[in-house]
Amino acid sequence: MGDLEEILRGFPLKERWVYLDNAATSLKHERVIRAMERALREFGVNVGRGAHPPGEEATREFERARKTVASFLGVDPECLSFTFNTTTSIHAVLCALNLGPGDKVVTTALEHHSNLSPWLKFSELLGFEVEIVGFDPETGTVDMSRLESAIDDRTKVVAVTHESNALGSLQPAEEILDLAEEAGAYVLLDAAQSLGAVDHDFSRYHFVAAPGHKGLLGPHGTGVLYVREDVREELEPRLLGGGSTDRVEGTEVVPSGFPHVFESGTPNLPGVVGLAEGVRILEEVGLRRIERRVRRLTRRVVEGLMDLDGVEILCPEARRVTIVPFIVEGMDHQEVGRELGERGICVRTGTHCATLVFERLGLDGCVRASLAFYNDESEVEEFLRAMEELTRRGSSS
Ligand SMILES: Cc1ncc(COP(=O)(O)O)c(C=O)c1O
8 A cells, every 4th residue: 555645745736725626627646747747758759650769669658558547447458448538438439329310318417518418419410319317306316217217128328427526426327237238228437526536346337438637637638438348349439530540441441449449639648648647646545545535535524514504515315425515505606616715725616517407406506525535634624614614704794
């Protein structure tokens, strides 16, 4: 096990801010920054193209990064593609699925726009149907009986979030997988909030779309796409270009093999090298320890907020790991965010790119505190003290 205290000291922005906006992106560790700088200085040329020495080194390092991330996730490197974020991973799957009239995609009202807008917009173009299943406002969990009846023999994909970024509720992903498999449908799991925070077997899902830049500690512009081995031959990837096209014969495109077929165009080499370093940090800390620690911090945030007059936690019965959404009586969520920001505390306010969630709750947004393992008790207490001050002031005015 790595020295946690030393690792915690390596996040430069942690010295200046109490950063509780980890659901948006993670803080970047010195080691990630240095790995990226090394990539740019020592082999910052294109990947998988040049047969010259720096080109070969770039390709070698890119593939080494793939092995590092795949081994952390417990999946075969051949099943893991590097993308630019969760959104591009989802689009890559959608375009490879041959969806058309008569097909159905089942999703939920809990989704981030990234896992909703692509299905809805492409359904207009390709003629498939999208059914959106609601959720329980107390637990923030998808309505499983509605989901079960929505999944029928026309359903090709169930596209569902693992941990809601707006409500923080963990979804019964394995149960959903079982339901989908029984009906012969794929599951695309949006693991944007859970990968790197929740100790879970992701290798069972047909597709897992996730960022490199959140729980995996990588930089902006990195994402991953896991495609289960037995699904690959049923796909026809269409986000094609250099690197993902083997050759063109007349007017026929012959795509490259997996995992490169999902890596069109010049990849984010320094980003991927930085991501691999982020994953090495996670390995040193250990995923079990990460989940235990972040759950403990999150629990303390929930308990502390529940003690304050005028604070309401959304979905109070949610199974949560990293995210606590709340509203404050008599205060606009943006005002709360601004006041906290002035005290050096970073939270997110608004609808968190999940407008359907708030439409269904009848709210115009909320404050979201989201934690990572590198947060600590003193930061949580500072946040709670600031919230106490704000609510006390609010109730006396
Ligand atoms: C649940 C969920 N899905 C998708 C996304 C989109 O991620 P990205 O910005 O990596 O495309 C986010 C980002 O916050 C998210 O929380």
